[in-house]
Amino acid sequence: MPPRAAAAALVLLGASLLAQAADAERGRALYEGRAGLRSTEADAPSFGCVACHRPSGMGNFEGGVAVPPIAGPMLFRALDRDTGRYFKAAAGWRVRPAYDEAALGTLLRTGRTPDGQVLPGTMPRYAIGESDLGDLVAYLRTLSASPPAGLDEGSVRIATISTPDADPARRDAMLATLQQFVAQKNGQSRHEAHRSAQSQRTREMVMYRKFRVWQLEHWALQGDASTWAAQLDAWQAARPVYAIVAGIGAAQWAPVDAFCERHRLPCLLPLVEVGAESPGFYSLHFHAGIDADARLAAQELKARGLRRVALWDEAPALAARVREILQAQGLAVSEGPAEAVVSLLPPPAHARRLDGESRPVLWLAGTHGLGRQELEAVLATASTGWIVTPMRTGEALDGQLQRARLWLRGRGLEGVPADVAASTLQAAIVLGEGLAHADFAFTPEYILELLEHGLENVVPWSPYPRLAIGPGQRIASKGSWVGALEGGRVHWRWTASP
């Protein structure tokens, strides 16, 4: 080997050894507060960086405190007048040189920035050693540094998922709604993209940098749930998507939630009855689902001394799931004589079945919207019992769905059930809002963090009463109504999901 090449090899070897010496995984543990990063003031609060700078490292604005981004792509480059505009809340940060490891060490230990400012006490000071600092820097360089799947300069690809046991009519309603939404959105986007290309100035304007043409995929899962993970992984490998918008199933959803976690995909799920029992970071369920409502049902029945129930259902797998929950709550689910009935039937079948039934019936309506017509059909049977529903009901629901009905009518989709359409539209609009606010950093974590703060302010379309999450919260509507049928009326009571 010529001497110059040998020297170069040695330098490369040295560099790779140095790179190995810094442990990004340990840096991550420091960042997330799982490994000790102690504050210099014994009595001062000591959190991991993640508490304020968030999993994306893109910072945060909460309670009047502007927490700047510290993900590598932001921290280790200079903020000039252009990039500095993202820091309006703290004018002092608008222009600064790039951080390097030494500058970050100084900041963490003393609060002094590379341009000589001292950060307020809301940023703790840490007695960080050189080795920890190296690890932390190694992690920060990876944070929000790689481009997300399914999104490029011009387009964003999304998928919706159906499981083989999903109700075909509701699945098709969801698909028709999404296709129309995407067509409409792209119509607007093409227009905006055209305008944005008029000049250098408009091309650089923030509002135009967010526009992407949406591409919609429908991933129809087949076969047994044990094979779904492989099907989903194969689709994501072949045609990666950025997010899952809506999706519909019946008794099983956990493999999809696991897929969302595995591939770091924001999954916005208004129509899924199950799966929210083990929420992670990436799946946002609009409600805790049929499991929580079944527990609520068991509480209601037990409180009235009703312990032996029969089950009415059309979907055996979902019924098996509910049976298990009721039994776990201490109820006997009987094929024979029973003191009460738990019904999982959809609205028309439920009302038909009530005719002539003398036992009290508790109806778990799930994601079926109960407008005035559906409630009147139940009341007309003069049956007794209760209704458990996570959604608005009666005239309140009809009023809420009016916007979706008008939207459907304007697109020639009058036959599509408005409750399914409204929930689907809500999920798509929520993703659009997230993308619109992400501005320039479309990492999936950042989108979800923006929704943690922004979801409650998105215009409500869905039949759910109030959608709101917060950091770490992934169930948007946190209760259900329990309605008691009495004297030809329903008396509703809002109850937190157990």
Next chain:
Amino acid sequence: MRTNTPHGRRRCLRWLLGGALATPWLARAAAGGLQVLRPVVAPLPSVALQTMTGEARTLDHELAADVPLVLNFVFTTCSTSCSLQTAVLAQLQRERQRQGRALRLASITIDPENDTPQQLRRFAAGFGTGPGWQFYTGRFDDLLRVQRHFDVYRGSKASHPPVLLLRRDARAPWVRVEGFPQAAELAALIDTLPAAA
């Protein structure tokens, strides 16, 4: 129901700072971005609250202490300001306990849908809060009313301002601190809280 107007607040600030700038800590506080105000707060309504141990209480009753009281608004999944504020209050409480001086603290959640009594207990335990500090939840609409009463509602929980409300006793006027005071600054402020007129 509004407790004060921006104009009224500015006037209060002038009033308080004009008389008290001689106090060294307050001058520092003003320099550090803290605002200490004397808002006009209407008599407290009898809003139903639930403590972190699950007992039913009412707002007016709970805040009627005959010792100094600090009130703040938090949510347990808050990613910045609530944790900073709660940590400082915990430090303040430890210091007052060490001195053997009474202090009541009340923290009301602005996210009752998520913050069950159990969730509040977990949050409080995380900061090592002691006796004399109660956390409250309640119905969403009721707690919205409480936030509006103290002028701390800004449209969503993420937008809530960092505010502490203090008073010397149940008859004394409220003092409103905006910003992030340190424990020592709060301790000094508590010692100079105005008495009932």
